Amino acid sequence: MVATSLLDALDAPDEDDPVRPRTTRDWAVDSLTFVFAIGFAIAVTAQEFYGWGTPERIGRGPAWLLWLDLALSLVLCVALWWRRRRPVSLALLGVLFGVFSAASGGATLTILFSVAVHRRFPVAAALTAINVAPTLIYAWLRPDPAIGYWATIAWTTVFASIILLWGSLIRSRRQLVRSLRDRAERAEAEQQLRVTQARQLERTRIAREMHDVLAHRISLLSLHAGALEIRPDAPAAEVARAAGVIRASAHQALQDLREVIGVLREPAADGGPERPQPTLTDLNTLVEESRAAGARVTLELPDGAESPPDAVGRTAYRMVQEGLTNARKHAPGALVTVSVAGAPGSGLTIRVRNPGPITVGAPVLPGAGTGLVGLAERATLAGGRLDHRREPGGGFTLEAWLPWPKT
Known part of the structure; x- marks a missing residue:
């Protein structure tokens, strides 16, 4: 019995040479x-x-x-x-x-x-x-x-x-x-794992773009629709103008959605980022859209002809966009102050500030509560930082700093 067990142990195949059929x-x-x-x-x-x-x-x-x-x-x-x-x-x-x-x-x-x-x-x-x-x-x-x-x-x-x-x-x-x-x-x-991770990162990026773009557009739609609901007896011309803005915003939202989803279907022609990729120069258009929806927004841009790199400007644009969207959700009717300042070597500072809501009875827009989380992730990936805090009286301040390297 002992001899048989010993022989079985000696005849056990090595780990690096297992018995195969x-x-x-x-x-x-x-x-x-x-x-x-x-x-x-x-x-x-x-x-x-x-x-x-x-x-x-x-x-x-x-x-x-x-x-x-x-x-x-x-x-x-x-x-x-x-x-x-x-x-x-x-x-x-x-x-x-x-x-x-x-x-x-x-x-x-x-x-x-x-x-x-x-x-x-x-x-x-x-x-x-x-x-x-x-x-x-x-x-x-x-x-x-x-x-x-x-x-x-x-x-x-x-x-x-x-x-x-x-x-x-x-x-x-x-x-x-x-x-x-x-x-x-x-x-x-490992190559398959890297491909899977790359796909996951791409999906996360597209989801973030969809959140940033569509949240802004849909909040504008909700704001106009809420105004029509509050004032059903408004003049026909004003109703027609509001309906036109709603139609234009809905069309633009669909267009933005097509451009974001298009990233999944068409590879980029070069190494640059795919559309939609706005930069700091598009902040004026963003603010005008908010003003057309009835929001009160002031914008302060940095002096000088030099603009930050596209990646920095794109991140700053998304932060301002999310800040305006949150202001429309949580402080309807309040004056929103947007200031962007900075220079090469010292970085770019973005600040979005608003007091508490002043519109009584305004509809509350739903939200997933992940906008600030996404902004913090954007700032970290860009090498910057994000800070947000509530002010006395119900106000809110969103402040971010992004690196702006010297050229």
Whole structure:
């Protein structure tokens, strides 16, 4: 019981060479090795009986020993079909046969080759040495008058060493191929992961653009619709003008949505950002849209002809846009002050400030509550910072600083 457990532990496959199903190639190789071992056993036995050019070899043992040698050799040849799963057990069995058997030499060398291929070098070297050791006894019990005692031991050692090195070389090559294949699979998996991450980042960016663009447009629509709801008796001209603004805002919202979704369908022609990508120069248009909707907004832009880089201006635009949207949601009718100031080297400061709401009964616009979170993320990605705080009396201030490098 203990011996069986020990043999099972020794025959357990290595982690770097697991047992796999036998392929067609494996069946062909096993068949050839089986035929080789059988032929070797028959040839050695015939040599013992008939000499074949070396008559001094005849009669190196009684006839019953020669037939027993052949029979046990055939048993070891049949056991070769299990050499892939139990090479250590078969190698130890070959040690017992090696004390008196010459015909089992072919099967023993084949088993040692399997050990060298499928087991680590220390294990293979130890089993090879153990299988060579019985030659000391075999060469004494059945001396070979053609080559002598020490020559028999030397040649056995040489052949066993060649088999050990050959099998170890094949094992090293298989490990190298397996390692290269694993690296290729890992590289492919990492590439797929990078593609997935890039897609996720692109989806996040598009979702952020949709939030920034559509929240602004839809808040304008809600503001006009709320005005019509509050004043159902307004003059027809004023109603028509408000309806025209609603129609124009809805059209612009759809256009912005098409441009954002278009990023998913058409790759960028160059390395620049895709549309819609407004910059700091578009703040006047943004403020005019808010004023046309009835909001009170003042805008202060930096003096001088130099404008910040497009990436900085784009981030500043989105921050002002989100600030105006939040003011319309939470402080309808309040005066919103937008100031943008800065210079190359000192950075760009954006400030959106409004007092508490002054319009009583104005409809409350719904919101997801993630606008400021998105702005903070934008500022961090741009290398800047964002601060927002409530003022006494219910007011609110949104302030951000963005780096503006010197050109």
